[in-house]
Amino acid sequence: MNKPAPDRIPLIRLSGVSYRYPGADTNVIDNLDFQLYPGDRTGVMAPNGSGKTTLFYLLMGLLKPSDGLIEIFGKPAETEKDFEQIRRRIGLLFQDADDQLFSPTVLEDVAFGPLNLGKNQEEARDIAMKTLNELGLDGYENKITFKLSGGEKRLVSLATVLAMEPDVLLLDEPSTGLDEKTKARLVNVLLNLDLSYILISHETSFLYDLTDSVYTMRQGKMKRAEKIHVHPHVHPHTSHIRHHH
Amino acid sequence: MIQETFAIGDSIIHRLDPRVRVVFATLFSFLVALSDRFPTLYAAFGISVLMIIPARLDIREAGKRLKTLFWFMLLIWMVLPLTFEGDTIYRLGVFAVKRQGLVLCAQITLKAVSILLIFMALLSTMNINTLGHTLNRLSVPGKLVHLFLITYRYIFVIEEEYRRLRTAIKIRGFKSGTNLHSYKTHAYLLGMLFVRASIRAERVHEAMLCRGFHGRFYSLDGYKPSRKNRNFSIIMTAAIACLTFIEYYPI
Ligand SMILES: Nc1ncnc2c1ncn2[C@@H]1O[C@H](COP(=O)(O)OP(=O)(O)OP(=O)(O)O)[C@@H](O)[C@H]1O
Ligand SMILES: [Mg+2]
DSSP states (O other), X not given: OOOOOTTSOOSXXXXXXXXXXXXXXXXXXXXXXXEEOTTOEEEEOOXXXXXXXXXXXXXXXXXXXXXXXXXXXXXXXXXXXXXXXXXXXXXXXXXXXXXXXXXXXXXXXXXXXXXXXXOOHHHHHHHHHHHHHHTTOTTOTTSBGGGSOHHHHHHHHHHHHHTTOOSEEEEEXXXXXXXXXXXHHHHHHHHHOOSEEEEEOSOHXXXXXXXXXXXXXXXXXEEEOOOOOOOTTSOHHXXXXXXXX | OOOOGGGSOOSTXXXXXXXXXXXXXXXXXXXXXXXXXXHXXXXXXXXXXXXXXXXXXXXXXXHHHHHHHHHHHHHHHHHHHHHSOSOEEEEETTEEEEHHHHHHHHHHHHHHHHHHHHHHHHTTTSOHHHHHHHHHHTTOOHHHHHHHHHHHHHHHHHHHHHHHHHHHHHTXXXXXXXXXXXXXXXXXHHHHHHHHHHHHHHHHHHXXXXXXXXXXXXXXXXXXXXXXXXXXXXXXXXHHHHHHHHHHSOO
């Protein structure tokens, strides 16, 4: 799909990156190479325990690689200082929404990021309200985060990430636990965003709606999956009915 | 997921400037902790009970928090009167109940309950970001604020994990009894609690880092300067002055 022109600088470049959890006897991530270019919408679909979440933690600097080089926005990302800057521009949606929300009210949680980015109260509040509105969460601002349903928590988590207006999104199974209608809304929001992302999902149609290329992970490496070609943004299981090739 | 039940509300206390609340809660606690005379302690206890009313705390929730303290106090009441040096006022077989021990117990109990109540009324009625932000603005060193807030936050994390684990055990039909299976289950529960709480606490911290947290807390709550702050300050200053007077100038 997105053939990278040689002169374009990748947003994310991993070269020979390995990671092993302390005490484990194999590398979860093993000599992995990967690039994400501006405008790329990359999907990852791989079995449980293959290291997808670990990969995201490496990209956010929450784990440090045992080997290899991570370059983000054209610069090597090694120290905590590097990652402090990176985290302002890359948004991670945690796999478990309970990990993501920690303020008592929705509004406060969504405004937490913008406030850290140096926005004043007024601006942070506006951004938070706007983001909630875009996600169809009007009227949620004063709800209490720990009393939300699983799906609501997920959407609010996404709002907390989007409120930071990142350049890159890392989405760890965002569609889990969402009903069809909410999922459709999520697809719409993501399609209308003008940013690059890596999307982890186990749902074929969701993934194919939202991404241009799909990778799988095996033995700690990422492999481009030969995707059963579909026209982008068309449900694969309906395409064979409507299309005649 | 941190429960701050009291932080959500719209009472007079909730609307006070957090700085005023922090300053007076601190002053009050120090004074109470340093006082020894019973008239002072009774008065302090009375003031802290009265504070609960304007804060409109959920009485049942407040009771639950006091209950935790109650068990700790019970322990003190069982140990101190018997082990303290002093005049024996009652003999129970080999045990001698000492007057000074009882007095000390009463003092500790009054102090602990008063301080807990004043903290509930004045401090737990603001959320954690506001508290951190306020401490920052009162020029408490950043590292200290961070340490304090993170500790505070993890207490809730542990509580949350405890509730989850207990539910997990309950739905599988566990009933506590006096048998090996029960003891083993309790031991597992405790072990898992600390492991899981520390992992979760780490995740929460990571989630904060991922959203640009760099050691400073910001608050969304706008507190407008109002006459209430002045009035509250006057009342509290008067109360603290009275307590000091009672303590140091006995009639
Ligand atoms: N904190 C940890 N300590 C040790 N091993 C871990 C830790 N976290 C994950 N692992 C191991 O690393 C491997 C990859 O975990 P990871 O969470 O990255 O998988 P995943 O691809 O995200 O799986 P899923 O689809 O289930 O979310 C797993 O085998 C897991 O057991
Ligand atoms: Mg995962």
